[in-house]
Amino acid sequence: MQGLGCMGMSEFYGDTDEAAARDTLDAALEAGVTLFDTADVYGRGANEEFLRPFVTAHRDEITLATKFSIVRTDDPQYRGIRNDPAYIREAVEGSLRRLGVDVVDLYYMHRRDPEVPLADSVGAMAELVAAGKVRHLGLSEVTGAELREAHAVHPIAALQSEWSLFSRDVERSAVGAAAELGVGVVPYSPLGRGFLTGAFADAGKELAEGDFRRYQPRMVGDAAVANAALLEPVKKIAAAHGATAAQIALAWVQQRAQVHGVTVVPVPGTRKRSRLEENMAATRITLTEAELALLEPIAGQVVGHRYLDMSSTATARE
Secondary structure (H helix, E strand, O other): OOOEEOHHHOOOOOOOOHHHHHHHHHHHHHOOOOEEEOOOOOOOOHHHHHHHHHHHHHHHHOEEEEEEOEEOOOOOOOOEEOOOHHHHHHHHHHHHHHHOOOOEEEEEEOOOOOOOOHHHHHHHHHHHHHOOOEEEEEEEOOOHHHHHHHHHHOOOOEEEEEOOOOOOHHHOOHHHHHHHHOOEEEEEOOOHHHHHHOOOOOHHHHOOOOOHHHHOHHHOHHHHHHHHHOOHHHHHHHHHHOOOHHHHHHHHHHOHHHHHOOOEOOOOEOOOHHHHHHHHHHHHOOOOHHHHHHHOOHHHHOOOOOOOOOOOOHHHHO
16 A cells, blocks of 8 residues: 655655646556645645645545644745644644645644643644544654654554665654554655665766755765665565566565554655556565565665754654
């Protein structure tokens, strides 16, 4: 099972083609994708507005997820985090308006501000459920302890955190807590923002100005060279299956469900129908124990952090 991450349809990954992106949305629905994932921060609301016609046309066929808490200004370098109840009530109204809906199916707290009591934030989110503006609650980039604390205030339906062959921080405590509580896990960037596909080897040299991957420590310079070498077993397994590296990376994430006893629904992002179809084909691949063993050491050998600033990730609080 897969969802579709819609972030790149608006920004972060270079120029976008609106017609191709809308075709990809249609292709996803045709292929059986029902979970469509956005956030108010993507394009500073533009991604939610972009999705509105699609959502309006297919509201009863899809599960719509959006997020709040990352605050941007006219300063392109600024990123703030707000979890206070007043902001949460304001943020949901903005998302509902931009998406053109009365209720969001899954509403995530995108990042945690440790200065705001978690009970206050989740309590405010629970009020949105009671008011009929939100159906289910989610958290992103929280620790296992934070997930348990939040779940005690109101049931949490989903945990969204980065999880891939290159990024397994979430396994430290959060996945175990999710399994214990019956919370589904929604891995974002399951393809390592494209690095795991082999589409590029050094973001700093190969990707356009404005592509935020040019500022990801593990994707540039010496780190990129070292990390590209880690893809050899992925390529070897892909060849054995007559598949692509992307499909093997996704198959690995999907099989975490059996390994950890949790529901896993990755949300790979793409703007192209061809990539969507490629990603969906990964649901038909089952990796053997021997293949999983070959892939097991990769994350521990990755050079560089996921972000230039890791302070707002769960890793910083563990």
